[in-house]
Amino acid sequence: SLAILTDRDPEALELLRHSSAHILATAVRELFPSAGIGFGPPIEDGFYYDFQVDRPFTPDDLERLEAKMAEVASRDFPFVREVVDRAEARRRFADDPLKLERIEELSEHETITVYTDGPFVDLCRGPHIPRTGRLKHFKLLHAAGAYWRGDEKRQMLQRIYGTAWFKKEDLDAYLHRLEEARKRDHRVLGKQLDLFSIQELVGPGLVFWHPKGAMVKWLLTRAVEDDNIRSGYDLVYTPNITREELFKISGHLPLYEANQYPPMAAGHEEAEDIRYRVKPMNCPMHALIYKSQQRSYRDLPVRLSEVANVYRNERSGVLHGLLRVRGLSMDDAHIFCTPDQVEDEIFLCLDQVDRLVRETFGFELDFEVSTRPTERLGDDEIWDRAESTLMRALDRKGIKYRVDEGGGAFYGPKIDIKFRDSIGRLWQGPTIQLDFNLPDRLELEYTGPDNKPHRPAMIHRAIYGTLERFTGNLIEHFAGAFPVWLAPEQVRVIPISDAQADAARKVAARLKQSGFRVQVDDSSETLNYRIREGEVQKVPYMAVIGQREADSDSLALRVRGAGKKQEVMTASAFLERLGDEVRTRKMIP
Secondary structure (H helix, E strand, C coil): CCCCCCCCCHHHHHHHHHHHHHHHHHHHHHHCCCCEECCCCEECCEEEEEEECCCCCCHHHHHHHHHHHHHHHHCCCEEEEEEECHHHHHHHCCCCHHHHHHHHHCCCCCCEEEEEECCEEEECCCCCCCEHHHCCEEEEEEEEEEEHHHCCCCCEEEEEEEEEECCHHHHHHHHHHHHHHHHCCHHHHHHHCCCEEECCCCCCCCEEECHHHHHHHHHHHHHHHHHHHHCCCEECCCCCEEECHHHHHHCHHHHCHHHCCCCEECCCCCCCCCEEEECCCCHHHHHHHHHCCCCEHHHCCEEEEEEEEEECCCCHHHCECCCECCEEEEEEEEEEECHHHHHHHHHHHHHHHHHHHHHHHCCEEEEEEECCCCCCCCCHHHHHHHHHHHHHHHHHCCCCCEEECCCCECCECEEEEEEECCCCCEEEEEEEEEECHHHHHCCCCEECCCCCEECCEEEEEEEEEEHHHHHHHHHHHCCCCCCCCCCCCCEEEEECCHHHHHHHHHHHHHHHHCCCCEEECCCCCCHHHHHHHHHHCCCCEEEEECHHHHHHCEEEEEECCCCCCEEEEEHHHHHHHHHHHHHCCCCCC
């Protein structure tokens, strides 16, 4: 169907960026005539194109390519669509093996289209902007290695990323956000603040939590576990490895085998054909706890929660600091209930999301209901009920949501929740998932009022998702400046000179006795140096002790972000203030 788009339509930006990728390829072919041409799709906020070249692209190359793109745009070539048969497509791309590979994959009945802009011809479905001259505000961002078709066994290509916008002010605003994101990179701040590391000797995607980072992780764990207990969950702990038979029964093998680590041999006294796996998820084990005793409808709901270590064999190319790892700490919970209880349980899960994510951190939340896929378990009546249950719970909360048709898992629909950080980026957050599959596969039952066995409904839910990813999100959201309740070091006490060192240590001891995290910096460095070091480490409060403060049991308080301004107060008043801010989880300083 034909649709006319204006610059204000979201789809128009996608067209502009798709066309920008073609203009980039045109520039690459002019400056690097022997380059192999891969794929060049639009992506969120930009585009990329993959090229097969004999060396990585340099920053100088990107500058030259950007100038060449501007030249191609100024020549105002039309984008011309042409339908060709398979033989003609092979002839056109005879010197492009990457394109030939794609042509051979197309079905006999599929229409093959090519688009031409000036000297460049590309295999492409389109559509595109009318002419290259519409591209005016763009920027090439960086280049990186990328395996052809995302397959680590295939050749490494060079991927060039760029962005394009209709208005200069939109481009400038986006580049500003990118610069701000660069400053907030959790990998850089994680090293600067000594929060975590990833050790090459151990392997990629496996996180070492240093003392300060471990404190942040522990505080987040305690927050969710405390809320779970108040919400009627029972805490459980389950093994890190299991016989792989469990995952065969649950259906996770072979479905998720690509993301699981290879099996391990059993112990000497077990049969030779028995194999063990490290667990990539907790749900089958929680189901076994449910199954370990007879359940009545009067016992339901049963709510089990665990912050557990799980391991997934993610491809090394997608690993990224804390945001994509192989060793995950999941704040996992599973609810076993009657079908009539599902809506209320979903409602309570949404309450937890509200408390722990929106209220605690001030995040703006974005909701989506993912519905039945084509390949699924269960009949339409069950899916109708499940989907309407999720939507009713959201409606009861007054929550607006989008519907992702066909985006659910094969075993049930879900609510996906994303949160927007301080520079406007959306991150994957909590999930609430209904499951028809596992209770059936593991033969879970409860005795109903009719004295007959019934299948319970099962709800999977995670609030933070993984503590690794959520901590990485928080580092970037706060630019490392955690609110005082979450800060690994809440107060740094700094005596002006050695004469006040004892007084500083007494103040620190009093704060520690009250449960606060305090360090004393009585080093031989200058006062300005020590204050600057506290600022670099993003400590919320620095308590400076001079002789006047030592004599009056007071302190000169420097608040993070307030510059050189100091507040003089008694130690008792500061204790009360600090206690209130931690207890209420205030988002200051």
